[in-house]
Amino acid sequence: MKWIVHSVAASAMLACASGAWAQKGETVKIGWIDPLSGLMAAVGTNQLKTFQLMAEEFNRKNASGVKFEIIPLDNKLSPQETTAVLRSAMDQGARYVVQGNGSGPALAIMDALEKHNARNKGKEVVYLNYAAVDPDLTNSKCSYWHFRLDADTSMKMEALTTYMKDVPEVKKVYLINQNYSHGQQVSKYAKEMLKAKRPDVQVVGDDFAPLAQVRDFAPYIAKIKQSGADTVITGNWGSDLSLLLKAANDAGLNNVKFYTYYAFGSGSPTAMGAASDGKVYTVGYGHYNMGGPIQPLMAEFKKKMNDDLTQSSIYHVFALLDAAFVKTGGTDPVKVAAALEGMKLKSFNGEVEMRKTDHQLQQGLYITRWEKAGGKNPYDAENTGYTFAPVKYYEPYVASTPTSCQMKRPS
Numbered sequence: 021m022k023w024i025v026h027s028v029a030a031s032a033m034l035a036c037a038s039g040a041w042a043q044k045g046e047t048v049k050i051g052w053i054d055p056l057s058g059l060m061a062a063v064g065t066n067q068l069k070t071f072q073l074m075a076e077e078f079n080r081k082n083a084s085g086v087k088f089e090i091i092p093l094d095n096k097l098s099p100q101e102t103t104a105v106l107r108s109a110m111d112q113g114a115r116y117v118v119q120g121n122g123s124g125p126a127l128a129i130m131d132a133l134e135k136h137n138a139r140n141k142g143k144e145v146v147y148l149n150y151a152a153v154d155p156d157l158t159n160s161k162c163s164y165w166h167f168r169l170d171a172d173t174s175m176k177m178e179a180l181t182t183y184m185k186d187v188p189e190v191k192k193v194y195l196i197n198q199n200y201s202h203g204q205q206v207s208k209y210a211k212e213m214l215k216a217k218r219p220d221v222q223v224v225g226d227d228f229a230p231l232a233q234v235r236d237f238a239p240y241i242a243k244i245k246q247s248g249a250d251t252v253i254t255g256n257w258g259s260d261l262s263l264l265l266k267a268a269n270d271a272g273l274n275n276v277k278f279y280t281y282y283a284f285g286s287g288s289p290t291a292m293g294a295a296s297d298g299k300v301y302t303v304g305y306g307h308y309n310m311g312g313p314i315q316p317l318m319a320e321f322k323k324k325m326n327d328d329l330t331q332s333s334i335y336h337v338f339a340l341l342d343a344a345f346v347k348t349g350g351t352d353p354v355k356v357a358a359a360l361e362g363m364k365l366k367s368f369n370g371e372v373e374m375r376k377t378d379h380q381l382q383q384g385l386y387i388t389r390w391e392k393a394g395g396k397n398p399y400d401a402e403n404t405g406y407t408f409a410p411v412k413y414y415e416p417y418v419a420s421t422p423t424s425c426q427m428k429r430p431s
Contacts, residue, residue, distance in 0.1 A: 044085035048341070048351050050075075051109025051117040053102055053129065056094035059232040059259040060121060062286040067120060067151075068092050069325050070334045077317060078338040084345035088338065097121060097232060099128035106132050110145060115353045118337055120151025120170070121258075122231075123201045127154075130163045137165055137430070146353040146360075148341075150333045153281075154201040155421070158378040162425035167360055167379045169333040169340075171305055171419060173202055173255065173281075177209040179385040179419040180253070180279055180303045183412050185217040189277075192224045194249035196240055198260055199228035206255030206281070224249050232260060237267035245273060255281045262287035269295040277301065283390065284308065284330050284408055289401035292390055297406065300390040305369050306332045307388045307408050308399035314368040318399070328401055332368065336381065339365055340374065354430070370416070378425035385419045387412040 052071055055064040068090070075088040082088075091112050093105035102125040109117055119129055129147050137144040149157065149168045153176070158168055171179075184190050195210055197203030207226055214221050224247040227240060234240075241264075244252060256264055261282055268276070269292070276299070283292065283302040292300055306314065314332055321329035344359040345351050362376040370384040388408035393400045397409040 045087070046085075046351055047087045047089050048116065048345075049089045049091055049112065049114040050337075051106070051112070051114035052090050052092045053095050053105050053109065053117060053119045053125070054121045055097040056092070057096055060097055063121060063258045064094075066286045066327055067331050067334065069327065070321065070329055070331055071118070071337075073317070073321050073324065073329070074334055074338050078342060082338070082342045084342050084351075086342070086345060086351060095119070095125055097125065099124040102128040103132050110136070110143075114145070115143075115351070116146050116148060116341065118148045118150055118334075120149060120331070120333075123152045123154035123157060126152035126157055126166075127161065130157070130161065130166050133165045134163055144353045144357075146357050148337050150337060151331060152202075154205055156201065156205075158380040159424045162378050162423070162427055164379075164427055164429050165357065167340075167357075167374060167381075169336045169381050171383060171385055172380060172421070173205040174209050174421045175380075175419040176281055176303045176385065177206065177213055178421055179387065179414045180301075181210070181213040181217050182414065182418060183301075183303075183387045184214070184251075184279065190218070190221060190251045192222050192247070192249045193251045193253055194225040194227075194244045194247050194276075195223060195253050196225070196227045196229065196244070196264065197255050198231045198257075200231050203228060203231075203255055206253070210253050229256075229260065232258065234260065234263065237264045238271065240264065241267045241271045241273060244268075244276065245271065249276060252276055252278045253280075254278065257282035257285055259287065261285065262291040265296065265300065266291040269293070274299075279303075284328075284388075284401070286327070286330065287402075289328070289404050289406065292406065293404050294406065296390050298389065298391055301411075302388050302390075302408060303385060304388070305383050305385055307386050307410055308401055309397040309407060309409065310368050312368055336365075336367065336372065339367065373416070375423070377427065378423040379427075380423065382416045382420055384416050385414045386410050387414075 095102040153173045155172045155174045197206045278300045280302045318329045344356040347359045348355040364373045372383040393407035
């Protein structure tokens with residue numbers, strides 16, 4: 021992992037320059053707040069295991085000399101529960117919190133930390149968001165204490181529609197999304213960007229399903245079939261995506277391509293299997309066959325957990341914190357937040373940069389397609405014999421979208 025973590029000698033020099041090894045041997049507690057119960061429990065459990073594996077990995081070799089400890093807390097995907105467990109994380113000594121599932125819980129953390137940090141000088145807490153992608157979180161609702169490591173909904177749609185505009189078979193598009201902020205944003209940006217890039221494309225359906233409540237998507241698939249759509253765009257994740265894809269295969273919906281945000285997530289590969297060969301695409305900052313330094317971690321995860329490491333943005337939580345600890349010579353969240361602004365790292369998906377204006381990580385994005393594993397793309401997803409193979413890579417500037425954030429920095 022030398023490619024992203026400074027050499028010990030270099031970090032020692034940096035630490036001396038900033039006032040010695042203030043953090044050597046220190047335990048840094050990270051409060052993990054996401055669902056471990058309900059329909060999205062499989063997603064949360066996979067991400068928690070990823071955090072635990074990455075903490076082990078970085079505890080073996082990090083430049084700042086700290087020891088990471090994960091405090092897992094189940095928020096049941098509820099904003100109210102999130103606020104309660106956030107207090108518990110802080111009571112247990114966490115000065116850094118992470119969350120990724122659902123923009124409602126993300127906003128609850130941001131609101132709570134704005135108040136807490138203003139009233140409790142010297143006890144500030146920083147929030148690293150690894151997967152909640154509502155663009156408002158780094159636009160109208162942006163917060164100094166929030167840093168997003170995933171690409172937001174608009175960035176992913178920018179890459180997806182840039183790819184789709186050159187696919188002549190895309191003529192009739194059906195939108196199906198979860199009925200909350202992220203799903204509504206997927207629908208909004210899909211319509212706007214398709215209109216701008218492919219005005220000939222017809223949107224023949226625009227459906228919303230309640231988040232994490234639908235157990236059978238057959239009625240939605242029947243509507244898609246009836247609409248004559250050749251393409252589906254969906255931002256669904258977790259059970260809402262795996263059950264949608266399963267219903268499509270059960271109904272023999274063979275002539276429709278799915279363009280997704282999260283088909284690599286827990287459960288979806290199994291739902292797709294051989295029946296979805298060549299029919300499902302996904303957009304993201306990485307994929308199963310990245311090679312280089314992330315691949316050994318994926319192999320280790322599979323061996324230890326009998327599961328796929330799907331959320332590699334979690335790597336950036338540790339890489340960025342470690343680099344910020346080295347830069348500041350300590351683990352104080354106030355200094356670390358300032359150090360994270362504008363920080364650049366060479367990472368598994370190219371150079372990444374934490375944009376100072378809105379705390380949105382700028383990074384390259386991939387379009388990948390579900391197909392038989394083998395050759396240059398050997399990774400076997402959920403033991404299906406299939407994988408997501410890259411078909412296009414977009415440099416960070418392609419998918420970068422402007423921000424309206426008016427960042428209020430602490431005085």
